[in-house]
Amino acid sequence: MDEVLKLEHIVKKYQSDNGEVLSVDDVSFNLKQGEFLSIIGPSGCGKSTILSIIAGIEKATHGKVYIDNEEVDGLNSKVAYMLQNDNLLEWRNVYKNIILGLEIQNKCKKENLEYVDRLIKTYGLEEFKMSYPSQLSGGMKQRAALIRTLAIKPELLLLDEAFSALDYQTRLQVTNDVREILKKENKSTIMVTHDIPESISMSDRVIVLSSRPGKIKDIHTLDFDGCDNPLKRRAHPKFTKYFDILWGEMIG
């Protein structure tokens, strides 16, 4: 299969007045086209740092990142990075929020706007296009933020705790929706989460990081006999097996 992303021996040291923090220590992995990968690990182990390096917002101290076999150097429009908060701009209506990325990248072409319209329709925001973020529920805001991220047709999607602001019910629904969108669009995705069940329900593979400095403890390939619907996976007999393994690794 084609490799979308390759990380080679990534090391990140943060410098500050109080000294040096080794945040990520020698992390290497690959991502295949259409694959969904989760990264889990204790708080402060460098998960967000890894995503920021892939997105080009932070620079690695050592090591190299390749996207489509090209070395990453600075911000990159092939990658879309959905931060923990929806970060919708409250002075723009939902539609204008959704096209913000296209606007920034000068890509408000007819075909892209049609694609946006289709996403909006599919994910039930049609009625709320002209509403303002303050008038939406938490789940709707998250969906709007996701559509904004997808609208630029990224090759690679990075999700950082993208669903943690949601209550449990909504979260189940939204993660289910998102997984379906991504499958339909055949997007390659890396998701950072604290939530072990969430990672198991959504991913093809799960990377477990050690506590700081983040090193790869283990990479698990999940096999649910071809089932990749998050809600169905949660009812699958193998679900608890994977949970026990990952839980053991996280705390041990």
Place this chain on the structure above:
Amino acid sequence: MDKVEIIESEERRRYLTKKRNKKIAIRSTQILILIALIAVWEIFADLGIIDAFIMSSPSRILDTFAHLSSNGLLHHLEVTLYETLVGFGLGVIFGIIIATILWWSPFLTAVFEPYLVVLNSLPKIALGPVIIIWMGAGTGAIIFMAIAISLIVTVMELLNGFHATNKNKIKMAQTFSATRSQIFFKIVFPSNLSTLFNSMKVNIGLSLVGVIAGEFLVSKAGLGYLIVYGGQVFKLDLVMASVIILALVAALLYGAVELLENIVIRSINHTSKK
């Protein structure tokens, strides 16, 4: 989204009536106090308890107003308004430009910060005589005074607002590879519109202070000049009328800024504050 269903119950009607009555009571008391003050002033002046020559009186002030154009009040008002609006406008424009440049360059911010702090706490009126020597005793010096008084406040408030812009929103724009100018125009500036208008509301009053102070010092026209002149020749009616007009002008200008804010915010669909 969901409309709150308004039930017209007996309790609700009583609640609304009570609220309205309270508002009426406050407003009518305010008006009564004003009328009482004016009445007492007039009566005391008529009875000779206070000296109407020194204290003026409501009827004399009214009489001055009646001859607005013949006694030149209107012309002086025009001059003061012109100086205030020009000073205010330039202060806001330069304030935005300087704050933007400083936001752009963290180096310049760090360099100029102590200067800004000192300039901010310095009473700018103290510079009046110096400004007159530099600019000459004329309209230029007065407008400069108005700018000097409002500029630093605008810069400080805007810059603080710019720096306090939600970091996550900036990072979000960066995830789309936004340039620094896109970050400024799409995120930083729009999220600080209410900061800008709040500082404008303060500054319209400050500009007026600057203009009046300038007119006290140098001018041959304007309400500030009229007040000084009236005081010197003991035309207290003129002084009082000028002060009242000044109060009205201040309120009107404030209202104009508020109106502008509403128009701008509506036109860019800015429904809520930061």
